[in-house]
Amino acid sequence: MRKLAIFCVLLLSATLPIAAQNPTVRTVDSSKPARPKSALTYISPEVQPNGSVTFRIAAPNAKEVVVSVEDANMPMAQDAAGLWTLTTQPYSPEIYSYRFRIDGSYVLDTQNPTIQTNLQELVNTFTIPGNPPMPWEIQAIPHGEINHHFYTTSVVLNAPANQDEYYVYTPPGFDAKAKIRYPVLYLLHGYSDGADGWLSAGRANDIFDSLIATGKAKPMIVVMTLGYGNLAVLKPGRTPALNIQNIDLFQAMLLTEILPRVEAEYPVIGDRDHRAIAGLSMGGGESLLTGLNHTDLFAWIGTFSAGLNPATLAKLPTVTPQKANLRLLWMACGVDDALLKPNRAAIATLKAQGLPVTAIETPGHHQWPVWRDNLIHFTPLLFQK
Numbered sequence: 001m002r003k004l005a006i007f008c009v010l011l012l013s014a015t016l017p018i019a020a021q022n023p024t025v026r027t028v029d030s031s032k033p034a035r036p037k038s039a040l041t042y043i044s045p046e047v048q049p050n051g052s053v054t055f056r057i058a059a060p061n062a063k064e065v066v067v068s069v070e071d072a073n074m075p076m077a078q079d080a081a082g083l084w085t086l087t088t089q090p091y092s093p094e095i096y097s098y099r100f101r102i103d104g105s106y107v108l109d110t111q112n113p114t115i116q117t118n119l120q121e122l123v124n125t126f127t128i129p130g131n132p133p134m135p136w137e138i139q140a141i142p143h144g145e146i147n148h149h150f151y152t153t154s155v156v157l158n159a160p161a162n163q164d165e166y167y168v169y170t171p172p173g174f175d176a177k178a179k180i181r182y183p184v185l186y187l188l189h190g191y192s193d194g195a196d197g198w199l200s201a202g203r204a205n206d207i208f209d210s211l212i213a214t215g216k217a218k219p220m221i222v223v224m225t226l227g228y229g230n231l232a233v234l235k236p237g238r239t240p241a242l243n244i245q246n247i248d249l250f251q252a253m254l255l256t257e258i259l260p261r262v263e264a265e266y267p268v269i270g271d272r273d274h275r276a277i278a279g280l281s282m283g284g285g286e287s288l289l290t291g292l293n294h295t296d297l298f299a300w301i302g303t304f305s306a307g308l309n310p311a312t313l314a315k316l317p318t319v320t321p322q323k324a325n326l327r328l329l330w331m332a333c334g335v336d337d338a339l340l341k342p343n344r345a346a347i348a349t350l351k352a353q354g355l356p357v358t359a360i361e362t363p364g365h366h367q368w369p370v371w372r373d374n375l376i377h378f379t380p381l382l383f384q385k
Contacts, residue, residue: 182219183218227250282307
């Protein structure tokens with residue numbers, strides 16, 4: 001994992017500054033003789049005015065090349081020079097991930113420096129902009145700030161040098177010296193993501209900036225943790241017992257280490273009515289179990305494609321509506337997600353207990369476009385009277 005993380009940092013540091021100026025810029029060293037231009041000079045991806053995208057990759061010796069966009073596989077066609085090409089149907093505004101598969105092996109698009117990382121894999125991305133801009137797009141509006149914290153954990157297992165981390169988003173206009181206090185949302189990532197998952201892939205800070213600027217959401221502080229209680233869960237061969245231990249230790253870490261630190265370091269309102277927890281996939285399961293087991297701490301709970309299975313469903317507590325006294329229990333999942341069935345089972349169980357579940361089913365499967373949309377619709381519901 002460390003080797004992969006170092007590789008990602010080196011790769012991004014080498015490519016992103018160029019992309020920020022102009023993705024098509026190529027520097028020339030005048031001290032060296034010029035190389036002849038390749039016959040396969042090309043651009044990929046190329047977003048067309050109608051929202052379709054043209055992908056290209058040079059693989060003259062390949063027998064089969066497929067481009068996989070959000071796990072939808074599309075075969076490409078080869079020309080006489082060995083350049084494989086595909087132009088898609090128009091896409092709606094969104095950030096999409098993709099990669100090529102050449103004769104069964106996945107590879108990145110080396111023509112595209114825009115790369116999305118997590119702790120286990122790399123993918124390229126392309127953006128179809130909206131008009132007007134979508135909430136996840138960078139806009140000329142007031143922006144919040146992001147602070148990155150490290151600390152020594154006594155709970156999390158297999159953390160390098162016992163160091164854990166979390167990010168804190170503070171809203172536009174935040175002044176630590178002022179007497180204004182804010183509600184707080186604990187926002188949890190999914191399996192394989194790092195602590196920055198909601199920032200780098202989810203664009204959560206841009207979403208919060210947009211929703212606050214348009215008056216759709218209340219200004220709030222958002223805490224994004226590294227969502228593992230035992231980092232061994234990232235290695236091959238994880239067992240159901242390890243998954244449960246990971247959740248239990250994460251919950252202990254959040255409540256005994258992160259939450260007290262946040263409330264000591266930031267001007268948050270420290271009561272349940274001003275404290276929310278939400279997350280995607282693994283983080284959705286963690287949010288549900290943590291929130292329902294600690295309704296004295298959280299009055300607002302959200303799950304996006306919650307990572308539930310028979311073992312986690314068995315851990316759902318029996319809570320009466322009166323004891324829970326939840327302001328919001330919002331559970332969303334894509335209709336093509338493999339986790340839809342266990343999410344429906346959890347919703348049925350909780351409704352049978354009389355809990356007021358808001359159940360949402362949206363188009364899509366287990367993917368970031370679904371989770372960004374979930375966050376856009378969930379956040380405005382928080383901390384309303």
